[in-house]
Amino acid sequence: GEDVEQSLFLSVREGDSSVINCTYTDSSSTYLYWYKQEPGAGLQLLTYIFSNMDMKQDQRLTVLLNKKDKHLSLRIADTQTGDSAIYFCAESISGAGSYQLTFGKGTKLSVIP
Amino acid sequence: KAGVTQTPRYLIKTRGQQVTLSCSPISGHRSVSWYQQTPGQGLQFLFEYFSETQRNKGNFPGRFSGRQFSNSRSEMNVSTLELGDSALYLCASSLGRAENTIYFGEGSWLTVV
Numbered sequence: 401g402e403d404v405e406q407s408l409f410l411s412v413r414e415g416d417s418s419v420i421n422c423t424y425t426d427s428s429s430t431y432l433y434w435y436k437q438e439p440g441a442g443l444q445l446l447t448y449i450f451s452n453m454d455m456k457q458d459q460r461l462t463v464l465l466n467k468k469d470k471h472l473s474l475r476i477a478d479t480q481t482g483d484s485a486i487y488f489c490a491e492s493i494s495g496a497g498s499y500q501l502t503f504g505k506g507t508k509l510s511v512i513p
Numbered sequence: 514k515a516g517v518t519q520t521p522r523y524l525i526k527t528r529g530q531q532v533t534l535s536c537s538p539i540s541g542h543r544s545v546s547w548y549q550q551t552p553g554q555g556l557q558f559l560f561e562y563f564s565e566t567q568r569n570k571g572n573f574p575g576r577f578s579g580r581q582f583s584n585s586r587s588e589m590n591v592s593t594l595e596l597g598d599s600a601l602y603l604c605a606s607s608l609g610r611a612e613n614t615i616y617f618g619e620g621s622w623l624t625v626v
Contacts, residue, residue, distance in 0.1 A: 430611045442519075442603055443617035450612075488556065494611030498568035500546065501605070501615060503556040 406489050406504035413512050418476040420507045422489030425470060431492040432465065433501065434474045438485045446474070446487075476509075484511045515540065517606045517618035525624045531592040534621045536604030538585050542616075544609035545587035547579060550601040550620070559602075562587055563609045594625045 403425045412418045424432065429451045435443040449456045449463045449472070456463045462475040476483055486506040492499050518537040526532050538545050547559040558571040562581035579589040591598055601620045607613045 431614070433615070435617070442517075442601075442619040445614065445616055448614060490556075492611055492615070495569075498561050498563070499611035500558040500561060500569055500571070501548070501556075502558070505555050 404489055404491055404502050404504040406487075406507045408505065409508050409510070411510045411512060412479050414479060414481055416479055418479045418483065418509055418511075420474045420476075420487050420489075420509065422472040422474075422504055423470055424472065424489070424491045424502075426491055426493050426502070427470075428493065429491040430494055430499070432463075432472050433488075433490040433492065434461075434463065435488045435490060436485045437488065437506070443488065479509075479511050481511045481513055484509055517604055517616055519602075519604050519618040519621050521621060522619065523622045523624075525626060526594050528594055528596060528625055530594050531590060532594060532623060533588050533590045534602055534604075534623075536587045536589075536606075536618060538587070538604075538606030539616060542606040542608055543585050544607040544613075545581055545585065546605040546607070546615070547587070547589050548603045548605065548617075549573075550603060551597075551599075556603070559589065591623075596625050599623060599625045 406422045433448045434446040460477045464473045488506045489504040490501040544563045546561040550556045561569040565581045576592045581587040603620045604618045607615045
């Protein structure tokens with residue numbers, strides 16, 4: 401079956417790096433996504449990685465993918481108070497000409513000034 | 514380029530009523546997906562439409578339905594509302610293939626009283 405797991409909470413000090421981890425189970429995933437959700441808002445696409453890649457860097461964000469262990473991580477460098485939000489890991493599962501995202505429960509990142 | 518637009522943003526309905534939510538995808542995107550977000554169940558896939566056809570459906574009762582118009586705009590309808598239908602309903606827009614990136618709107622907050 402499909403299941404995406406994340407730790408629920410992470411607390412870091414402003415200026416430090418944050419690392420949010422995620423494990424997934426579907427071996428046919430095409431894309432793996434990271435979304436950010438601020439209170440009262442929708443999902444903001446942060447970054448994504450193809451399942452045939454190992455790493456992707458985008459400004460302060462670095463995504464690492466370990467396909468063998470089905471482990472995905474998101475590193476935020478120089479974490480700021482504006483990074484406080486819930487971060488969702490999601491895998492895109494395709495089949496029968498369609499696709500859908502399966503989400504983790506989200507990791508609430510708290511940044512301490 | 515405009516993002517994914519959802520209307521209304523907030524609404525309150527009474528048990529037994531029905532509700533229709535609207536989503537306008539990013540210009541050029543032909544795929545629209547709907548997700549329900551609740552504190553207990555997290556983010557769950559409702560259905561996906563592409564070129565006016567429902568290609569995929571999640572595990573929700575028949576009270577949840579949707580459609581897509583020729584201009585790619587989509588609506589979802591929930592009939593005979595229950596208290597448990599209170600949730601944030603999110604619309605996602607994509608070009609339509611599993612390898613295409615998926616963008617979300619700000620969501621429609623539905624409260625059933």
